[in-house]
Amino acid sequence: MIINGGIRYCERGLTASLRAMHVQSEILGMYNDNVTGFDKIGYQRKDPVVSSFTEFIGVHGLSQTIDDKVGRIAMSDNPLDFAIANKGYFQTQSADGIKLTRDGRFKLDKEGNLLTLEDDKVLSNAGVPIKLTVVPEQIKDVRVNAKGMISVLNRKTNKMEFCGQLGVVDANGVVVMDPQVKQGYNEYSNVSLQNEFIGMMPIIRNFEANRQIFMIQNQNLQKVISQLGQP
16 A cells, blocks of 8 residues: 555656646747747737646646737838727638738728738728728828728829728727727737746746656656566
8 A cells, every 4th residue: 555655646746747847838839929929910929827726737727818018010111001009900801700900911902892911801990891982093092090091092083082991999899999090000019029038937947847857756656666576
C-alpha cells in the first residue's frame, strides 16, 4: 500500500506538471499571435484570462478577451482606405453571415458596390450593402466624412451625391454615433511589442519550472518502477 500510494503521488505530480505546461503553452500562443499581428491592419490584441479552476481543469479554464483600444493610425495613399479613430467595427456581409472588422481597406466593383478585399459586401448603418449611386471615374471622387457618410462626385452634374453611411457598431451591434472615420488612413494593431515580450517572460519561466519538475518526477517514478522489479 505504501508503494502504490507513492506511485499515485508521482502520477498526480506528473499530470499536474503536464497540465500546467499545456496551459502555459496556450497562453504563449496568444502572445505569439499578438507579436505576429503587430503589423496587421485591424488586428486587436488578445489578452489571456485564467480562471481560478485552471489549475484543476487545464486549458478548459482558459479563455481570452479582445483589447478594443484604438491601434496605430497611419496615412494611406488609397481614398478607399478607412480607419476608425474611436472604438467600433465596420459591418460586412459574407457567405457565412455578418462580420465585424477594424480593417477598413475597401474597393469598388464595376457596379459601384463597396467591398472588402475578400469581396464581402460593406454594410451601411441601415444594415444593407452599400452601392454608390454613380460609379466614379476616379477613386478620389468618393468622399467620406467623420461620421462615415459617403458621397460621390457626379461629373455630369458636377454635384456630390449622398450614397449612404458606413455601418460602424460596437461589439454588441449597437451603432456608434461618433465613429470618427478617417478617409485615406489605415489602422494597424494595438499591440505593443515591448509589453508582449515582458508579459511572456514569467510564462516562459513557469513553463521551464514545470518542465524541470516533470523531469524530476519522471526520474523518481522510473527509480520506483525499477526497484519493484528487484528480488
